[in-house]
Amino acid sequence: MKQIETMLNSTDKNSLSQLEDLLGEQHIGTSYDTPLRIDAFDISDAQKIEAISGHFREIMNILGLDLTDDSLNGTPGRVAKMYVKEIFAGLNPANKPKIALFENKYQYNEMLIEKNITLYSNCEHHFVPIIGKAHIGYISSGKVIGLSKLNRIVQYYSQRPQVQERLTIQIANELKSVLETDDVAVMIDAAHLCVSSRGIKDTSSTTITADYSGTFNDPDRKKEFLTYLSYG
Numbered sequence: 001m002k003q004i005e006t007m008l009n010s011t012d013k014n015s016l017s018q019l020e021d022l023l024g025e026q027h028i029g030t031s032y033d034t035p036l037r038i039d040a041f042d043i044s045d046a047q048k049i050e051a052i053s054g055h056f057r058e059i060m061n062i063l064g065l066d067l068t069d070d071s072l073n074g075t076p077g078r079v080a081k082m083y084v085k086e087i088f089a090g091l092n093p094a095n096k097p098k099i100a101l102f103e104n105k106y107q108y109n110e111m112l113i114e115k116n117i118t119l120y121s122n123c124e125h126h127f128v129p130i131i132g133k134a135h136i137g138y139i140s141s142g143k144v145i146g147l148s149k150l151n152r153i154v155q156y157y158s159q160r161p162q163v164q165e166r167l168t169i170q171i172a173n174e175l176k177s178v179l180e181t182d183d184v185a186v187m188i189d190a191a192h193l194c195v196s197s198r199g200i201k202d203t204s205s206t207t208i209t210a211d212y213s214g215t216f217n218d219p220d221r222k223k224e225f226l227t228y229l230s231y232g
Contacts, residue, residue: 032169034091034160041092045084052080087122090159097152099178101143111183111221113137113228114150123194124161132190132206134171137225139215141181153178164188164209172211182214185225 057076115135134154157170172186187210196203
């Protein structure tokens with residue numbers, strides 16, 4: 001970790017290149033929070049799209065692609081809009097889902113689980129997709145949340161460059177804050193295209209991460225949660 005901190009504080013190009021290799025291959029994360037500059041939102045989405053489009057056009061030029069071709073000419077703009085408005089929209093706090101809680105009038109005091117929530121994210125080391133499922137469990141503290149809001153919370157934190165460990169913690173922390181309870185469990189099972197489409201090119205492996213809080217740290221509660229996830 002000391003080596004990483006030294007590299008992070010360095011302006012030497014060789015050190016930064018070594019850091020990229022170290023982080024990329026060893027799957028190391030540097031923060032619970034998504035690393036953002038303080039000026040991240042000083043320019044508008046429209047300005048970001050325009051700038052990214054120009055830079056991506058240059059990348060395509062460097063690769064030797066013919067941008068006069070009808071199929072390729074609009075690609076820089078499409079990619080830029082996709083980055084800002086879709087796959088990285090979760091970087092902008094303005095896109096955070098509005099959550100409303102309701103009284104638990106049913107007096108349901110057992111765990112509620114929503115499993116197999118579709119998850120699409122992107123690896124921050126190579127900017128290629130992470131595709132999988134998120135499973136959420138919580139026990140009401142007197143309030144309940146609309147089921148679709150659980151999906152939206154997963155989507156919001158997924159729509160940014162991510163490390164799966166951080167994504168798991170961010171979702172769990174948001175749920176604990178919104179639901180006003182520590183009794184939350186989050187599990188993610190995902191395939192990383194940085195593993196399957198490059199490098200080792202292993203298409204069969206997936207990565208599982210989990211975060212348990214409150215009563216879910218009790219062995220029996222944890223076992224109950226995992227048992228429900230195993231049901232078809």
